[in-house]
Amino acid sequence: MPRLPTVLLLSLLTWTATAGALTLTDEERGWLADHQELRLGVDASWPPFEYRDEDGRYQGLAADYVRLMQDRLGVRIKLIEPVNWSAVLEQARNNQLDLLPGIMSTPERQGFLSFTRPYLDFPIVILAHEGGPQPRSLKDLYGLKVAVVENYAPHELLRTHHPDLNLVAMPNVSATLQALATDKVDAVVGDLASSVWSLRQLKLEGLYISGETPYRYQLAMGVPKDDKMLVGILDKVLADISPAETEAIQQRWVGNVIDHRTLWTDVLLYGLPAVLLLSIVLAVVIRINRRLSSEISRRVALEQELRSSEYHYRGLVESLSAIAWEASISDFTYSYVSPHAEELLGYPRAHWLIPGFWRNIIHPADLTRTESYCYAETRANRDHSVDYRVITADGRCLWVRDIVSLIEHGHEPVLRGLMIDISEAKRTEEALQLSEQKFASVFQQxxxxxxxxxxxxxxxxxxxxxxxxxxxxxxxxxxxxxxxxxxxxxxxxxxxxxxxxxxxxxxxxxxxxxxxxxxxxxxxxxxxxxxxxxxxxxxxxxxxxxxxxxxxxxx
CATH class of the missing domain: 3.30.450.20 (PAS domain)
Structure with missing residues (x-):
């Protein structure tokens, strides 16, 4: 009997020692034996997740996880580094890559990729510039120029769920922050980690995190859609990584960005004395600030009223059965069209923003007359109205009436107007004319x-x-x-x-x-x-x- 506790204790120790070990099936080991080299798609301009350091070495959060995966699986990694992230996605779509180390699962990407469980999680935040707009949520972004990194997850999410936002796609995080610092855009939407990292590296003044979106940047590893075996293997590797290893990697690259408790410690240690000092200064100038506060309150109330008016106007415009639009005065390129455009003519709203789109949908018999008339009226700085035929996406012919106004927007003249479907009225008018012609013929003869x-x-x-x-x-x-x-x-x-x-x-x-x-x-x-x-x-x-x-x- 005394031997039984000893045997149980040894068994327990053996199970504890092997419980965390990476266990692969024979089928998974066979798959790895046939795939000793994996092509890794790298976005080298996305610190702190992945980038090239000064010596050209592949570094970052995702890079450290890739090294752990490489050590545990015993495979070779071949770095494939296209010119930008859009090119990385295109190669993944064409099955030219075996693995994307840091990518967020979105509906668009699920069409050609399979994903592991997320292993990194950061909020997607809004950054603003001191002295400019102060958006705190997504609804505050309407009417602003919002910079995003082209084809990153925030770009895809906003493009899908908020198509009316004025998004400005840029090649990398640094470009978005520099555009915000130089007032080329009003706000930036990106993940917290890369935004904070780039702010520290670029040392840009006056930029701060003004708000947070309802989305989170949950990074996983992506593989071609048919490689379900590799997804299972990678999930086992991620599960095998200990909490201590995860903490060490995240502490190395993002430090205290994730642990909000240390933020409060810093506030108590360093912020409290500063607040006390600031309170003393404010007490000295309180009388002057009262007048300023009153003026600020008045302006804030006015801004809220204007914003409310803008939302009301947008709701009215987008509920019209006509197409509301805005276009350049030089070449008639649309910069905005209301949702009814796609319903009336069948073309996606993104097509309307392509230069020359307006000329392409006008009926050839009406093109010269309509274009010359509109150019003449615009050069004369006159509001005008013109009737012409358009060709829909499914080949039908509709009569529309364009009611055009010239306005000043941001010290630059632009065209705004309403495009109304008058096909039924035209048919009634033609029938009436035909009836009158028949009557006149009978009457006279x-x-x-x-x-x-x-x-x-x-x-x-x-x-x-x-x-x-x-x-x-x-x-x-x-x-x-x-x-x-x-x-x-x-x-x-x-x-x-x-x-x-x-x-x-x-x-x-x-x-x-x-x-x-x-x-x-x-x-x-x-x-x-x-x-x-x-x-x-x-x-x-x-x-x-x-x-x-x-x-x-x-x-």
Whole structure:
């Protein structure tokens, strides 16, 4: 019996010693034996995650994890270093790389990559410049120029979930911070670690972290989508790394950025005396600052009111069934279009921002006329409106009306306008014109006398060619006069009575004598019917000459 506790203790010690060891299956060992060299995609301009130091060595947080992985798996690493991160992603998409050491899983990347569990986690923050806007959250970024590193995770997240932000893509973190320091942009969105590292290295003055986004930079290792075996192996390696090793790597590269408790220690040790000193100084100048505080409060209230007005305006614009847009005055390149643009014409909103897009969607038959008119009106600094046809993404033809205004924006003139779909109105207008043409054709070619007169006083408004031929008076001579004034009735004084009769009922085939302009009499069948002509009550009169028929009957 005494031997049993000893055996259990030895077994426990053996299990404890091997529990943390890297255990691979036979299939995984076979995969590693067939893949002794892994092509590693490197972004050498992303400190402190990965970069080249002064001696050209591959360094950084991700680089240290790669070395641990290399030691545990016994494989060789071949560094592949394209010109920028976009090129790295393109090679990964084309299966030219076996491993990306530090990459965040996004919906766009999940189409061509598989990912391990995240092994680094940092907040994605907003950086601002003293004296400029102070965005504290994503909603404060609307209306500002926001710098991001091209195709980094913050760029993909904002481009997908906040497409209306004015994003300025730049090649690396240093470029974004330098653009912010020189007021070329209003804010920068990036991960906390690389932003703090670059701020320390560049020693830029006046930049600070003004806010935080709801997103976090959770870095994992990425492999081609079909290499599920390698993902499992890497997950085992990451699980095998001890907390002490993880702490040593993170402490080496980011120091106290992750541990917020040491931040409060620094505040108590160094910040408290500074606050006390500052309080003494503020007590001396308190009276002067009261006036300044009042002015600042007034300006803050005004800024909030303007921001609220901007959000209200944006909501109104984006809820319109028309396309609201802004474009350059020099070449008509769009800088903004509202969401309805994609719904109306079918082209993605990103295509609208390509130079020359406007010319490409105009119907070829309308291009020269529309372009020359718009250029002439713009050069004359006049607001204008123009109708033309556009070709949709699916090949349909629509009529639109562009209502254009010239405004000053940032001391530079720009074009702003509304593009309205008037296809239905155009079809109605064309149908109306066709109907009027048909009516005019029938009216003029009818062999009987046709007259349109005003119902109230009987003044003639329009006559056809048969009237001119048979009565002998031109249309210009009779319009505006009554039949009595023109001495057309064959019976004296019959005109007012007939007008009064037709004002209450219609007349059908009433046989009456008429006079031509030369005094010759003829017999006609007259019919009259009241109708509404636009806003005027009118009547249409038809007279058929039956003189020959009467003579035939008499014979």
């Amino acid at each position: 009818c062999p009987d006398i046709l007259v349109i007169a005003r119902l109230s006083d009987g003044c003639l408004m329009e006559v056809n060619k048969a009237f001119e031929d048979q009565i002998g008076l031109s249309a210009e001579a009779v319009v505006g006069k009554t039949a009595t004034e023109l001495n057309i009735w064959g019976i004296q004084g019959v005109g007012p009575g007939l007008l009064q009769r037709v004002q209450t009922t219609s007349i059908r085939n009433l046989e009456m004598p008429f006079l031509r302009s030369n005094g010759q009499a003829f017999t006609g069948l007259i019919s009259a019917e009241p109708f509404q002509l636009d806003t005027t009550e009118a009547l249409v009169v038809v007279v058929r000459d039956i003189t020959q028929l009467k003579e035939t009957q008499q014979r």
